[in-house]
Structure formats: structure tokens, C-alpha cells
Amino acid sequence: METGVPRLDFITKGGLLQGASYALLGPPGSGKTVLAHQIAFWHVKHGGKALYVTLLTESHARMLANLEAMSFFDATVIPEKLHYLSGYRQLETEGLKGLLELLRRAARAHQATLLILDGMDAAKEFARGDLTYKRFLQELQTFVSIIGCTTLLLSPHYSGDLPPETTAVDGVFELSLWLSGPRAVRELVAMKFRGSDSLLGKHELEISDRGIIVHPRTEVQFSNPTEQTEEPRVRMAFGIPRLDESLHGGLLSGSTTLLLGAPGTGKTLLGLRFLLEGARQGQPGVYFGFYETSQRLIEKAEGVGMSDLKRFVDEGLIEIQWQPPLEHNLDALAERLLERIQERKVKRLRLFVDSVAGFRSASVYPERMSRFFSALSHQLRMLDVTTVYSDETALFSPGVDSPQPDAAAYVENVILLRYVELRSQLYRLxxxxxxxxxxxxxxxxxxxxxxxxxxxxxxxxxxxxVLTGHAVLRGAPAKSPSSKPPMGAKAGAKKSSPKPKRKATRSTGRRRS
Incomplete structure (x- = not known):
């Protein structure tokens, strides 16, 4: 039975089993009621009938008022297809036996194929012990399985021991809500799922006006990667003659490259140049960035001789995907990127991700990053995408330290950009x-x-x-071929006086700003 919750069926490998029972656990505010209603409205929309029974929870009118803003909400199916019932009076007066009898009568009367029981903690309070409570659950399960009615049992749960129903039901979904610094994080775990496989572990979810959206961990989604298709590989040039010569014609198609350098060294411009050269050859490109809008990128490109970027953007050959500087979900970013590339349905696509730091800041588990990028990069290769990532090193550092030490696991190529200081002037290498x-x-x-x-x-x-610190200004007599000035050195300098020459500050080539 499909749930209609985006990607939840992917985690459960196909949805819920008809006639089975499931526990939805979580603290207040974690999304239990929204999840149950989202499943219910989807179920009735596709021909089923749902019965929603509450036990000492908010009133039905208040519950529905809170759901009206959700896109899945449809008042026209209430009460014919989605019927609400309070079971607390029977529970209070007749105990679990009376509640069970009420559920049997109501399920038959409304021909329910989905039963939702919200507030199971109240039912547990009326049981004389765990054994009585489990017997009630067993009798309920026997009844719903006979009539083929899938059941959802909602219980508040905090950290600690799991409630007794987790041992009796066919599946358990635990929802959590916790703080990572100032950021609120919602997660879902399929703790137990009889009769089918499922994606284990924590998966982030979000609640919006669309309801609940689950984002399975990228490295688990693609844990069984397929072999890369045997497409002939070609060279993807930057259109910068000396750089392309150094690369023996350009990057290999389907490869992954990391542009590594301090802020201001030219990573974004070099990445845009890669996309622009592809567009000039008729190859589509995607810019996926976090820092600069489309307009700012176009203006930046126009200032450095890449004025045709705007034309290719207007024609749709180059697409700029800007992610506003807000809180992001790591796996949602990967989904957005992969879905957009798949929608284009083209080969030989060039992708520039600016930058890895944008993904890194979206993760609440830093230890995931290496596995995450390995899975993402492999999927991009499967789509015949040539990917260039940018990432920053420290602005001032005695060495070159990658912010992602395990980058070798997911990149084939690394190009280093850096500053070097010589005689109060910065040079790029x-x-x-x-x-x-x-x-x-x-x-x-x-x-x-x-x-x-x-x-x-x-x-x-x-x-x-530059690296030796012995640059010779233009106009000075050259002592050897190796004493040519750095590119951009000032011309027209006068000859030095006969006074003893001042030694140039020696640079190791490792400082940058």
C-alpha cells in the first residue's frame, strides 16, 4: 500500500503491507499526526476508506484546522471516506475491552481499509499492565488482518525504553526532533519492518505546506552502484590554451575534478570558463552554487572577457541553479541536483558545483561527507556528467591543507590555485x-x-x-632565460643604483591571502 509521502515508500521498498499494523513513535511536534493524515488522505484519494480514532488528544475541529494549510488536505472526503471518531469515552467507561469492541463496529460500519488510532499512551494507562496491553494489541491485530485493514498506532515517545507495542506490531517508525546548535533537525528511522526490506538508519525529513517529505541518506540510496556505461570518453577543455595543454587536451568526460584554493584565487571564474567553453561547443552546462545569484555571476563574467555567458544562459544552454544562503538539508540538495540533471536528459553535460563548502554546511553529521560525495559523484558519472567542484583552503596558511582530507575517494583530478607574495605584490599560481x-x-x-x-x-x-623571489622587472637586463619577470610585473623600472642590492624576501610559494 503506497503512503503518498515523498520517498517514504523508497525507504520501505514499496510502502506498507495491506492488513499489517505499524507504530508511529515520537515526541510532540515530531510530525506523527501530519504523517498519519498525509497517508490517510492519499489512501482515500486512491479508492480506500480511512477511520481516524482519537484517544484523549486535541479535538477533531482543532486538528483539522491545523491541517487545512497542507496541500494534501481535502475537506470533501470528510466524513464519507475519511471518518473521525473519539474512543476515549468507551475507554474511560469500559476499558480496553470496550474500546476494542468500538473499533470493530466502526471499522465494519465504515468498511475501513485504513485504521489510525491516535493517542495510544491513553490506552496503555487504562491497562493493568504490559501483558493486558499486549493482549489488547494482539486481538486488535487479529481483527484488522482478517478484514485486510492496515493500522497505524500513534504514541508519544521520548528517549529511553520503547513502548510495549513495538514488539507486537509489524513495523515501527520512530520520528525525532532535536537541536543541532540553533538548528532544529527532524529525522525518521524505520526501526522494524516485517515482510520487506527497508533502508536502515536515520533519514532527515521536513514539514512544509506539502506535508512531510523524507530525504533518504544519499550514500544509502546508492549503496549498490551500477557499473558505468561504456561510453567513449572525450576531452572537455577549459578553452585556456596553456591550461588545456597541461591537461593534455582537457578533463576526461565523466570525471570529477576539484578546484582547490584560497578565496579570491579564481575558482569561480575558472569553473564558469569550463561551462562557457562547453556551451561554445554545444555542450550543456549547469552551475550549482550557493554564494552568487545569476545576475551577479553574469556581471562578474562580463568583467573578465566572458560576456557571452548571458547569451548562453538566456538560450538555456547554461543553467544557473542558485541555492539561497539559508538552512539546507544535505540530501535534499543532492536530490535537487540529480533530479534537475535527469530532467534535462542530455549527454556530455558539464557541471560546476560552487562549492563543496555549501554542502558541508548543510550537514549535521560531518563524518558523512566522504561517503556522501562518493555516492553523489558516482551517480553523476552514471549520468555522463563531467563535474568540477570548488573548495576553499585557508586564506593564510603555511601549507596546503584540504578541508576534505578524504577527497581522493571521490575526485580523480585536483587543480590547485594559490597566491604568492613577492615584493608587496600578490601573484596567482x-x-x-x-x-x-x-x-x-x-x-x-x-x-x-x-x-x-x-x-x-x-x-x-x-x-x-616568483617562487624563488628573484623576479626581474621589465626593462632590466636579463641574466638568463629563467630570470624573466612574472606575468603582470610593472614595466619601465629604472636601473638600480650602485648601492648594495637589497635582498628580496624569499617566498616558499606557500603563503596565500
């Missing part, structure tokens, strides 16, 4: 740190960003001059 399944040039090159675009130096000499 680029180097290819790693390129799996391909030859590459490992030399360090200087690169510059101007209103004409991104330029990478023809040789290693300018970078070598």
Missing part, C-alpha cells in the same frame, strides 16, 4: 596536483585574470621567478 587515468603536466604556472579573460603563462619561468 596554478598547478595540477593529480589527474587519474591521464597524463598531465605537473609544472607550476603563473596565471592572471584581466578584463581580457584568464591567461596562463606559456612557460614555467615566471612562476619560478
Amino acid at each position: 596554478l598547478s595540477i596536483m593529480k589527474m587519474r587515468e591521464s597524463q598531465y603536466d605537473s609544472g607550476i604556472r603563473e596565471f592572471s585574470i584581466t578584463d581580457k579573460g584568464i591567461t596562463v603563462a606559456d612557460t614555467f619561468e615566471s612562476a619560478e621567478a
